[in-house]
Amino acid sequence: MPDAHRPQELPSRLLTDPEMIDACRVRDFARVFQLMKVKAGIYPSMIARRCEMTPSRIGEVMAGRAQLRHMDVIERISDGLRIPGHMLGLARRAWETPQALAASERTTPQADEPEKAAPASLPGPDVDSILAMAARTSLGPATLEAFRSSIEDYWRRDDQHGGEALRPAVVGQLRHVIELLKESRPPSIQNGLYGIAAELARLTGWTYFDARQYNQARAYFAEALRLAKEINDRPFMANVLACMSLQATYQDKPADSLALVTAAQDQARSALGKTPRVLSMLSMREAFAHATLGNRDDTHRAIGEAHRYFGEIQRDDDDPSWVYYFNEPKLIVDTGIAHGRLGEAATAEPLIADALQREDRTNQRGRAFHAFWLARTQLDQGKLDQACRTATQALETATAVASERVSGHLREFYGQLAPHAQEPVVLAFEARIRELLPPVSGSLRP
The missing domain is CATH 1.10.260 (434 Repressor (Amino-terminal Domain))
Structure with missing residues (x-):
């Protein structure tokens, strides 16, 4: 009624x-x-x-x-x-905005959690005493490999379902590894533990970023940088800075985004372990920053560099595990998104569409992001029916992932439909949202 x-x-x-x-x-x-x-x-x-x-x-x-x-x-x-x-x-x-699409950029009040609070002092339950006992056991390469395998599994599940449910386990493992670092161990084991702790801190920061809890994300990213600096892992430091650059883009701080990705490139280029794939990924992040600033020529230059570096990849390159995700479909879809950020929708659309056809279908969050980007480029070209069909197809994937960033992309596309609120295809899209999301109190009608 x-x-x-x-x-x-x-x-x-x-x-x-x-x-x-x-x-x-x-x-x-x-x-x-x-x-x-x-x-x-x-x-x-x-x-x-x-x-x-x-x-x-x-x-x-x-x-x-x-x-x-x-x-x-x-x-x-x-x-x-x-x-x-x-x-x-x-x-x-x-x-x-319907209630189900109401923005929920959640941040911890500054008074409750200072921005620079270090997650190393994580609140711990009573089981910390058990973890301390475990820290006194001997560790070898097999233990480090088990940690790395669990991290790979966390990332896989993060892509499929979002990181909200994973975070307690990841934080618990981070706390455990930090306890292990307090014991004296052979350098190869100690350095391996620092690398694992850095990756767990980055993953924790990423789950907070994906939940749009930016203060917490920044704190964990800073901890990841500190841990990587202990072993002078410059490529990994570059990776963390690239994550922080992407977060600045989402926070509408494009100047910060550019400064962070420039620092990331400086770290990577000074490292012995840099590879063309790492440099290609960083060039694409630079393209994102320039596109957000509206720097057309610099965006095109950075895109060109990303493709040039990617063309130099060799099968026997010693790529770090954290950059394997940056494959050819990812390069193509990011190229399309960079063009889309510049307003070059006609160039962006076929690139994003091609990448979507080739992407791993288990990466539900990535596919949802990219489908909404495709819909936006179609809408920017006046293809209302096609844009709504694309977005409707993305809805089921989007609602299967616990990700505030996915919800944000849906909200942005939804808002762009307002001038077309009475069109049948838009009304059908709104009806589909009502089916898949909790009951809404509003409507697309202005």
Whole structure:
């Protein structure tokens, strides 16, 4: 049943009327109210009630004897009359997004957790005493290999299901390895443990990043850098800096993203263990940063470098295990995304589509990301039906992964559909969202 307390939606014909769009753009509320009366049958008394104003005040505005300039009043008009925020120069209003798609960028309040808090002092349960006993046992290469195998399995499951459920196990293993590092051991074993701890810290940071809990992610990434520095593992330090660069892109800090990936490249190029695959991955991260900044020439240059390095890969290269994911389909899809970030949708679309056909189907999170990127490039070219079909196909994969980043990509695409809210294909997409996500309180209708 309709909610009697919820303001009625405005007719789409009014919200798409050029005169209404122009009146909202310049905040000419005399014209806005007049158009609502003439074209939607919403009279001054109704406008006053919805906007928590007096009818006489509305009459003064319509007669040109008063103007509405205070931001709180403009926000009340947007919310009360259901005029989308962007039409009035406001941020997207809360009622414009269904509850299931409401942004949930979760961060720990600064007062509760300082940004630079080191995860080495992780809170520990009573089983820490048991872990301490385990630390006194002898370790050999087989133990290190078992740790590495478990880390590979964590990454595999992270790709398939997201990292939220994995995090307690990963943090527990990180705590265990940090305890092991307190004992004196042969250098080869000790260095191996430092490398394992660094990778576990990076994985923990990644799970927090994927959950959009950026303060915690940054703390664990910093811990991973510290651990890798203990053994001067410059390629791995470059990898962590590249993760931090990607996070800065998501946080809309493109200048930070570029500075971090530049530092990553400096670390990698000064390392004995650098490989073309590592350099290719870093060049692509540089392309992302430049694209976010709108640096077209630099983006194209970085893309070219990524492909040149990738072409130099040899079968017998001693690539670190953490860069194996950067294969040819990943290179292609990232190239498409970089073009998409620049607004070069026609170039991006076939690249992303080709990569999706070739990607590992067990990587559900990656496939969901890339499908929504494909839908966005199609929408940018005016291919509304195709974009909605692509996004609909991605929904089932997206809802199978516990990832706030996936939800963010869905929200962004969903928001871009607002101008087309009354189109049948968009209504069908919204209906599919309702089927797959928890009940929503809103609608695509502005």
